[in-house]
Amino acid sequence: MKNMTFEPLRWQEDPVRVTVFDDPEHPQAYFQVTAPRDMGRICKGRPVEELPRILTMMSPAHHLVSAMALDRLFGVEPPPMALNMRQALLQTHVFRHHLRKLYFLISSRQNPFQIHRKGGSRGAIQLFPPHFLDEIMHHEALSQEAATILGGRCDHPLSAVTGGVSRFLKEGYYHRLSEIAQFCLAFANRLSEFFRDAVFGDGKLLDGFQNLRIEPMASLTLSKKDGNVVLTDSLGKEKDRFTPDMMFKKIDIYTASWTREPFACIQGSSENPGGKTGDMFHSEFPVPNPHFLFVGPLARLNSREALESSLAEEERQRLIEALGPFPHFGVVAAYWALVVELLQAAEKMNGLYVEEKLTGPAIRTIPSEIGEIGFAALESPQGLIYHHYRTDKRGIVEEIEILGTRTVNNALRCLLTQKAVESAPFREQAVKETQNRIEISLLPF
């Protein structure tokens, strides 16, 4: 038996490695997160109003959900203009996040730096038009510019504060934002056509991934109608609906000795007497696979709700036509979900980047007292996230619980890694190809 270790992995935001104990019949793959995030220890003892600036380190969406939790903790309602600005920032980051993942996919079989190398790209397989990657990065830069205007900084925004946002936009920004939104929408359209023709159709980019899927799993999403958390079972039926503050009463967290990231699963599933152990986890987790959860673009589409944006809804219908009705658990469907949401984000950016929505008499509501409990949930680009804070009377953080996509999707990433390794042909000889297969499988989740 030959053991293999893949470290580091491409495109993963955490420090991760994959260790494969390669029995030819039953290979066992372990997706390991090797460093803790320590967010609880970083945040405890800090003034609670600093949390959006600290947690922005996790992602821009964590910055936004943290500000929402503070609104509740301080008992204030942000003015409409501030809510629009936060929403516009969120949609900009959805666009940016999904576009970057699609860039990574497109560049996965070809060195992204090849086209500018001396001597050009002669000899390389031409999977996409020359300079297409530069065009994607140009639109990435445009969305980055919009995110900087709205959030103050791009990667670690800081404009969302207790009760609203921290400043008005300057006059000249309205025109620029509207221009950016139009460019992004036009490009999202072009990109979706490219994906339909060259990737999801007969394209070679996802060749060999058509049948790569995990066993059906439950998913967790935020309802657009009532703001409650919806638990959808592995068959695509709504199983539970609860207010966000019930999150840790409904979701259990498990740890394992071989990874520093815990796992989330539906509470009570460990007591299921008929529950058979997941394929991957053996006796480590007394829950069957259907009790694990996942979040993200595909989970959102699995909730089967029609989309409000017309172009995105058309794309969603094309997905259904090609792959069948939801729920889906495959890699191709997950990439397609990114394209659907990219279009949706571009359409929403067009609707929100207008002067009337981003102006108003006040930017924030000033709180009159400090509360003790704050919580909020948000659909981030990567999936549903949830924050819960408890403070002392001076507003110093005493307890903080965060449910991030890294934890919720941990089981999915482990199972998908296992599937990718199992289905990799000649993995001992084609180590690079096996690694590529793992990386492409994990990217859209």
Added chain:
Amino acid sequence: MPNKKLAIFTATGCRACENAILDIHYQVSSLARFADIAFWPYVSGSQWKDLEAEDRLDVCFFSGAIRTGADREAALKLREKSRIMVACGACAAFGGMPGLINLPQGSTERGQLQQTTDKGQQSPEDGKPELPPLEPGVSALSQIVKVDYFVPGCPPTQNFLWAAIQSLVCNGQSPARISFAAARLPEAISQAIASGILPPGGTLFAGEKAVCASCSRVKEEKRFDAYKRPYEAYESSGRCLLEQGLVCQGITTREGCGGLCTAVGQPCRGCFGKAEAVFDPGAKMVSAIGSTFDSEDAAEISALVDDFVDLAGTFYRYTLPTQCALLSKPSKD
């Protein structure tokens, strides 16, 4: 002139620094005109064995803090292979926000600290893979290996990243977009970059003065009689935030960002590290704020002081492992 060999790596961190490199005005792919990207796991999937196969690298941009044994090993390997080692971003340069875990915790939390620290060092279960051990605290790159240059910021601004890349990788030949950066760099360094000469070792790609020098807010008289926390009401006008009673670290922080946070109405938290003339940013802040109290009544001052919360976590938000005189470890210079 042959292309330089480049490595880009993140230890324990959030990838924002690597994303900032990826985002340098959407021209990252044009880097290939000047450099062979020999090791960039995040984007090109390089493995450690690819690094071992290289005789020598010219420049390594290292981001993220040192939290695990694997981070330490990565820092040592990359240092050994690289002619020039660059600490890119606040985590690599100063320890960053993860460094806040080095603050001594209360007794209950200390138990949790012990548990977290020991978890990876337990013997692995039978048939299960191992994890790299956790370090006892978070360190900056310069506390593990010798660092040649620093690009501070959380994440670094694109202009200074370009300045560093142009200077260290492209020998001043790239399509430069560094006018903003050059205006803020010390003159000798900007001249070195423009003429394709390597800047002196230890250079920080940032300004020399404090953020206040480039902050656009209007400063009148730095005196205040009430301390305010950012959730409270303060003027949304362009008046200096410190004068309004907010703890803003612009006076102790190295400039270069152009006052990004203060322009958004948020006080500076020091992600560029301390300014050249400052010894300890926390001590300097205490002294600066103390001198601005608009009162001579001891009881009034005492009441004002009692209002301040979490000074260590605020003043050393990004720099605790390296710039807090009482807690920092020496660097490997």
